[in-house]
Amino acid sequence: MRWRQRLPLPLVLSAVALAHVALGASLALLLQRWLPNWAAIACATLLCAPSLVWCLMWAIAPAHALFRALTGTVASYRDGDYGFSLAWHGRGALGELVAAHNELGETLRAQRLSLVQRELLLDTMVQNTPVAMLLIGPTGHVVHANLAARRTFGKGRRLEGHMFSALLNEAPTALVDAFARGGDGLFTTGDGEAEEIHHLSRRHFRLNGRRHELLLLRRMTTELRRQEVQTWKKVIRVISHELNNSLAPIASLAHSGGELLRRGQLERLPDALRTIEERARHLEGFIRGYAHFAKLPAPRRTRVHWRDFLDQLRSHVAFVDAAPVDPSQTGSFDPAQIEQALLNLLRNAHEASGDPAAVTIALRRGVDDWRIEVLDRGSGMSEAVLENALLPFYSTKRNGTGLGLALAREIAEAHGGRIALLNREDGGLCVTLVLPD
Incomplete structure (x- = not known):
């Protein structure tokens, strides 16, 4: 059997065919002694046919067995069983076919094993x-x-x-x-x-x-409580720092005022009292800002004409309209809260630019929202400041509370919107307040 596998099938079939052609020709020549030519050829063909059929079946029997095995392995692959391989000792086209089939089986087995391992890993992760x-x-x-x-x-x-x-x-x-x-x-x-x-x-x-x-x-209990503790620590540090900055000078000036009063130097007393009043009012504003941030009510949305709203805003702080607003255009928001947010943004822009003419508001209509851009020509922000500027209590100003941008963000998110900060290409900062319509 193996020597038939080793020989190429076309060579075996050719050899069988040539042998039977030679045998048929010899029988035809022998029968011509007794029979006519056509009868001799017919008889020789009939005599060689059974032998030819048997030899052909004998020659292709290994290939036929191989095809049956291939059919079985393909059926196993279809059922998800890749544990089969074929053994074929011959060469030629059938040998290449078996080698390719075995390589396919190895690839499918490797992929199935990798898939099973991934499914097992994924299931373990999901379950645990x-x-x-x-x-x-x-x-x-x-x-x-x-x-x-x-x-x-x-x-x-x-x-x-x-x-x-x-x-x-x-x-x-x-x-x-x-x-x-x-x-x-x-x-x-x-x-x-x-x-x-x-x-x-x-x-x-x-x-x-x-x-x-x-x-x-x-x-989320553990994570939120840990974050809550960190936030409270930060709040306490900020409040403690601000209280110390205000109470220490007040105590010192109160002591100095008492000394001036005892010595009868009343002409310097008004300056001391004025400074005490300034520090006290600053501290009062600081505490009020924190209280306002902590007690921000839910927005009361109403339809507001943008032209009237911007004119009212300009009465509090100066800015330039970058894009003219149609008087008929309206938005849905809480005017008091949005005005407070924009006042904080405009004041920051004025502090950054120093020139009121460089502070601009651009109102743009989106698909289903409004974009309010507050632009200045200051020095912009570094990457580190951009990442932390919207966090409560974060400030780069010496006397800043870190609540202006945080309050604007809180108001925007309460309206279902958002706020974003971006440095401008030619210098300055663009703060975008997005509000749903």
């Missing part, structure tokens, strides 16, 4: 993450839930196949309310020492052409 993950199908049934989700919604039992609405009925009220609000957000469960803060994230996507929803529920 502290974030509760649920995949909800288009019918509202739970398609997949990790261990954290089972502990949160099912007390450890499997959730696949259950209606999510039924699981939600057994969940805490705060969680139900968070789902009812829609979108992402924070919510709190429990009270007192048992209070827990969670973050809910919801994402929709299509899987196999059908809409699914991925729910992520993360416990």
